[in-house]
Amino acid sequence: MHPAPSVIIFTTFSGFGFGLLFWLGIGMPAPTGWVALVFFAIAYIMSVGGLLASTFHLGHPERAFKAFSQWRSSWLSREGICAVATLLIMAIYGAGLVFFGAQWTVLGWLGALGALLTVFTTSMIYAQLKTVPRWKHWTTPALFLILSIAGGALFSGNIKTAIPLLIIAAALQAFAWFHGDGRFNASGTTMESATGLGHIGKVRAFEPPHTGTNYLMREFIHVVGRKHATQLRIVALVLGFVLPVILLLLGAKHVLGLLAVVSHIAGILALRWLFFAQAEHVVGLYYGKR
Amino acid sequence: MTTLPPPSAKKLGLVIDLDTCVGCHACVISCKGWNTENYGVPLSDQNAYAGAASGTFLNRVHSYEVQPPILKDQPAAPAQLIHFPKSCLHCDDAPCVTVCPTGASYKRVEDGIVLVNEKDCIGCGLCAWACPYGARELDAKEGVMKKCTLCVDRIYNENLPEEDRQPACVRSCPAGARHFGDLGDETSDVSILVAERGGFDLMPEQGTKPTNKYLPPRPKDVEPEYDILAPYLEPIAEDGKGFVSWLDKALSALPGGAK
Ligand code: SF4
Ligand code: SF4
C-alpha cells in the first residue's frame, strides 16, 4: 500500500493523542489549573491534528460530515463518531479540571473508554480488509491499542507503567511482523485464483492494460520501500522501544524524558511507515506484482 | 445506505468469454466514451499527450501468458496468451459497499447493480481498498470514486433503440466475447452459457460472491502425428537415367558447375 504521509501522521499522532486522553480520563494524572491546560492542549493538538491530517487525503473534505452516517456497517464512520464524542466528553472533563479544579470522575472514565474505542475503530478500518492479508489479523487492533496506551503513558508521565507497556508493545510488534510476513501466501489468493486460469498452467502477466500507470498501481503496489524493510524494522524497534526504555530507566526527568518521547515518536513513525509500505493488496496479482 | 440489501432475485451482470476475447480494447474505449459523457462526472486523463499518461478507466484488459505444465515423455505444450477484460463484478457480498462511511456506495435492491452516488462521496478511497479486483478508481481530477455502472443509463433507457439497451462494452465487442443478462434467472441465456461452459468466479476465496462470470478458454486441439504427403515425397533415385540425368552431368562438367 502507498505509505501516504497524511495517513501515517494521522494514525501515529491521533494514537498518541487518544492514548494521552485515556490516561487523563482515568485520572492518572489529574492535574488542575495551568498544568491541566498544558496536558489537555498537548492531547488535543495531537488527536485533532491527526484527524485533520487524515482529511488531507480526501477528494472532498468539505463533505466529511457525511461520514458520520453509516455507523451500522462502516468502521470509518464509527471511528469518526467515536473520535468526536470522545473529544467532546474530554473537553467538558478538561474544563472541569482547568477552570473549576473539579474532577468529574464518571465523565473522565467515559472519555477514557471513548479514547480506547476510537483507537480500536481506527485499527479496524485496516484489520477488516480481507484484501490486505497482512492487516486482517487480531494483531492489528491489539498493536494499535497497546501502542496508543504505551505512548499515552509516556506522554502523561506514567513512567512506571510506560516501561512494561513499551516492552509488551515491542514484543507484540515483533510477533506481528514475523507472523504477517507469511500471511499473504497463507491467504490462498494467487495469480491463478485471481485469473481462474490455474487449471491450464502457470500464469504470468504478459502485458498490462495500459502503457503508463494508474490509480490502482499508485495506491496499492508499493515495491520500492520494501527493499530496506529489515533495517527499518530494527531502527523502529530501537528508536520506538529500546532507547526510550533505557532512557526511562536512567531517570525520567527533563532532558532524558524528552529524549525518550522524541525517540519514541520517531520509532512509531517508522513502524507506521512500514505498516503501510509492507502491506500487500491482492489486486497487485492482476499486475503480476505484490 | 451501506448495509447490503438481501440478495436480489434479479442479478444483472456480464459473462466474459476468455476463449473468444481477442484483446482489442474496443470495450475499454466504448466504456470510456459512454461513461465520460453520461452518468456522473467525466473520466479524467492526466498528461494524456505528454508522457507518463494516466487516466480513469472502468474497464481494463490485461493479457496473461499461461504455460501448461511440461509432462514427461510429451512435447512441451506451447504457452497460451489470454486476454482478460476486468471491470466491476457487481458482487453479491460487496465489501466495497459496507466499508463506505457516507452511504455513497450502494447496491441496488431491484437488480443488484453496485453504484456510487457521487454527490455523497468524500473520496476517501476505502471502497477501492476493500475491492479485491481493482474495479474502483478514484478520479484524480474530480476526487470522487468511479466504477462500472453496468451502463445503468443505457440498459433501461427507452430513448435508445432496443438493440442499444445493453452495456456499451457488450454492444461494441467485435468478437462476441461479452454477454449481458440476468444471472439470477437460471433460464436466462447468460445462465445457460455459464452452466454449459463451466463459468467461474474470480478469487472465490475472497468471499465476495461476484455476479459476473468468466468462461474458461477452450482446450487447444492436439495435432496428431501424421503426414498424408510423406509417401509421395520419398527421395528420388540418385543414379538417374535419361535426359535430366545427362543434363545434370553436363552442367556439372562445365567450369564452376555445381557437383
Ligand atoms: S468488483 Fe469490487 S467494486 Fe465491484 S462490487 Fe465487487 S468488490 Fe465492489
Ligand atoms: S471513496 Fe466515496 S464511495 Fe468510496 S468509500 Fe469513500 S465515500 Fe464511499
Ligand code: SF4
Ligand atoms: S471488445 Fe471484446 S474482444 Fe475486444 S477486448 Fe473487449 S471483450 Fe475482448
